[in-house]
């Protein structure tokens with residue numbers, strides 16, 4: 001008997017179509033909805049001494065699966081992907097990590113198998129790592145069926161769906177965390193630590209970005225797996241992937257937590273030229289994206305103004321030939337911390353390395369800065385998580401999720417933060433439509449963000 005057979009796959013029949021899409025309604029209508037429950041800013045769920053998890057979507061989701069399964073007090077009970085080959089691949093990898101899989105059931109073969117999985121295995125938590133349009137319907141169903149949800153970025157590109165996510169989480173009193181792994185990067189954790197210690201004084205301005213040439217994804221096969229983002233460049237406008245750069249800056253500034261919050265955004269995009277050019281030069285005649293026009297400008301620049309009047313530049317570009325960056329800059333009255341490449345300027349200098357802010361602390365001199373300011377979580381976990389994905393941030397994120405669930409602690413990112421960070425997509429689109437007109441962020445907390453404690457430096 002092969003390993004594969006021993007694992008007792010449960011091949012399930014496909015379900016009838018479930019109405020999964022949400023009607024587009026004006027977000028303000030949702031403000032008046034009365035079907036929401038208690039505010040979830042510092043929400044503590046009952047402790048889960050052993051966490052039973054199911055996973056939907058196993059490409060990016062495979063990383064979450066392996067990181068979860070490698071931790072104590074966890075059990076994988078459900079796996080679902082449309083494609084059997086993806087599922088088999090991830091199962092093979094999973095069996096290298098754990099043999100605690102006696103209750104595992106696997107599902108594949110249609111877009112709705114995940115519903116059957118949730119009904120049958122009744123997990124405590126669900127990890128969703130599918131394309132953006134499926135996030136909201138999956139989140140809603142999983143929460144309704146009694147699960148806490150962890151969903152990949154962004155939650156959604158539509159304001160009404162973000163409100164749906166808030167409302168359903170509040171109504172059923174469940175965690176719904178967007179999996180913003182970048183908040184657990186070494187530099188991001190260190191910058192948070194330095195901001196909390198007041199090293200750069202009062203915070204004034206941040207810069208965030210997702211600048212990553214992903215044109216190669218246009219060379220797709222018939223599944224469009226991994227390449228579906230291209231449809232969004234063709235049809236949408238604005239910053240459609242804002243959260244990797246913005247999440248850390250928002251937490252440096254304590255946005256949505258006691259001190260400050262998102263207020264308004266203005267946005268412009270450049271012409272959309274690069275994708276068409278690339279398609280002409282690189283794609284086969286049979287490729288559906290050959291020679292087509294794209295609507296979404298190659299580079300989007302948005303500026304957020306916070307309630308305290310701070311500013312955040314958020315840029316997005318997945319098309320242009322330039323090196324990867326998330327900018328990761330935070331500027332205060334006494335210095336500036338910046339990423340890509342990592343560099344720090346402090347008004348009063350740093351040890352015997354710099355005298356003042358006219359010179360960056362950079363390159364090999366950063367070692368001394370890391371020694372002094374590395375976040376305790378990074379110091380404690382780095383050796384264990386360094387190979388967990390994206391330089392270790394994926395493993396630290398999962399460690400914290402499991403620790404918080406095991407002990408009934410508030411998560412490091414609440415549902416409102418995920419919604420505010422994602423809301424840059426629809427609001428930037430609207431600003432562009434109105435030639436840069438400022439757009440107000442809806443207050444997903446309904447005025448309660450001042451009640452949420454600042455994210456501390458957990459160790």
Ligand SMILES: NC(=O)c1ccc[n+]([C@@H]2O[C@H](COP(=O)([O-])OP(=O)(O)OC[C@H]3O[C@@H](n4cnc5c(N)ncnc54)[C@H](O)[C@@H]3O)[C@@H](O)[C@H]2O)c1
Nearest residue numbers: 057058059060080081082083086111129130152153225226
């Ligand atoms: N945080 C990060 O660093 C990071 C990195 C990559 C992707 N992502 C995010 O992860 C998500 C997934 O991205 P990806 O690159 O893995 O996409 P992908 O297309 O490569 O993989 C998606 C997987 O989900 C499966 N899937 C889709 N619909 C499904 C359904 N109805 N039922 C079961 N399985 C389904 C697909 O078969 C595929 O295996 C996106 O939200 C993306 O933005 C985040």
